[in-house]
Amino acid sequence: MNVEPVQFSYDSGVPDVPLLGETIGANLDRTAARCADRDALVECATGRRWTYREFVTDVDALAVGLLEAGIGKGDRVGIWSPNRAEWTLTQYATAKIGAILVNINPAYRVHELEYVLNQAGIRLLVCARSFKSSDYVAMVEQVRPRCAELRQVVFLDTPEWRQLSGGPADPARLAGIGLSPDDPINIQYTSGTTGFPKGATLSHHNILNNGFFVGELCGYTETDRICIPVPFYHCFGMVMGNLAATSHGAAMIIPAEGFDPAATLAAVAAEACTSLYGVPTMFIAQLDLPGFADYDLSSLRTGIMAGSPCPVEVMKQVIDRMGMTEVAICYGMTETAPVSTQTRADDSLDRRVSTVGRVGPHLEVKIIDPATGLTVPRGIPGEFCTRGYSVMLGYWQQPDKTAEVIDTARWMHTGDLAVMNSDGYVSITGRIKDMVIRGGENVYPREIEEFLYTHPDILDAQVIGVPDPKYGEELMAWIRLRDGAPPLTAEALREFCTGKLAHYKIPRYVHLVTEFPMTVTGKIRKNEMRETARKLLNLD
CATH class of the missing domain: 3.30.300.30 (ANL, C-terminal domain)
Known part of the structure; x- marks a missing residue:
């Protein structure tokens, strides 16, 4: 009797193109040389616009300003601001000089701000003056005396910001800095639903390649225009949005400082966006907006829905009413830069709502029995693990916490329950801690x-x-x-x-x-x- 061999829940992403072996700054310069006169960044609220030539000039000017302020390779620069053009300029300027950008959640309160400033050892903080009900100026002044390493705070829309960012864009000043793609370049603090958040430390190699391959699977070229209403402080905005755009010469469109359904649809219509990002609740809010039919969304082709599972009915409406026929579902976490799996443009509706796609290029995924650590057969639920270029360097100055999630073989243990089907498509069934055990x-x-x-x-x-x-x-x-x-x-x-x-x-x-x-x-x-x-x- 022939016995069918067991097909285990393991898969690796076969690449069509090689990994990028360069820094974020070098990649931006390469794109700008190719797409100099194309739109790089548009801020809808203010009407400000940058071509790639103008964008690189302003990035280099800010990078030189940071050097003049005493910031060098490995120093931590905090950014505490909603989605503004200055956020993006700071992201690329710090990358140019090898400073580590520390993303600070716009919703943080005083005790969370103080913790991050001290835990990351932030030397310079770039900061909005306020956002919604938060008075950032007052909050910073409250914690500043207790943050020993914080040397300078630069508030946006002030003479200090204009001085920091408005100097000469001297590429020669930036040429002698020895940077490696494996250098840490970004710290993102995880949600911290229990205890204080942990700082996932990511390299140029982590986030540049993740943004690039997300963009590859979305089919991006220099003709695409990506509407980014998701926050920059998280990977969704700064990696899947900004880095996916700049690695392909596409345009980054900022519809508003924070998510606003009407402003987002208006931006798509006014800027002829081809791609739109959001979590399911954002798409629900847009579809439910009075006057939705008045917005011209005919330019939309694709986009990304991530952050939480997409309801079937919402996906149907996103495709039918918004025209996003190639919309992708992505799954990942901050610690994996972030995307591990993604649906493809030609995937069926069922695959886009019942799965989170299959493994991305150059990555490995497996599903294990949490009790034994062994890979389970396909169709059996277990813990989702991933390995490859995207896995973080570790939690900032917390090797013990790092060892809890990254094993000796460099597999990242996500804590998510998942099932892999026979075609390699993964369904996330919840967090291990969210599973309910009712009467056995x-x-x-x-x-x-x-x-x-x-x-x-x-x-x-x-x-x-x-x-x-x-x-x-x-x-x-x-x-x-x-x-x-x-x-x-x-x-x-x-x-x-x-x-x-x-x-x-x-x-x-x-x-x-x-x-x-x-x-x-x-x-x-x-x-x-x-x-x-x-x-x-x-x-x-």
């Missing part, structure tokens, strides 16, 4: 969330586990209803689910909300939801 049954919230999206009155849904004395855990659905929909009770929801979901997958509790707690990048904070639920249900 493993329940994956994503499956239930997808079903709840089929309810005509439900706009968005998130499912969590809450403590239960009988079953160990019970299911609770947090639900956003469409405008004008009648209130939805737990009884009505159970009736809708009965006969369509196994009984143990039907939520016992329903909580109606207008929004979910989430990070600035659009990731749902399920840990915070569980804490709130315990109080709401008096389960403490």
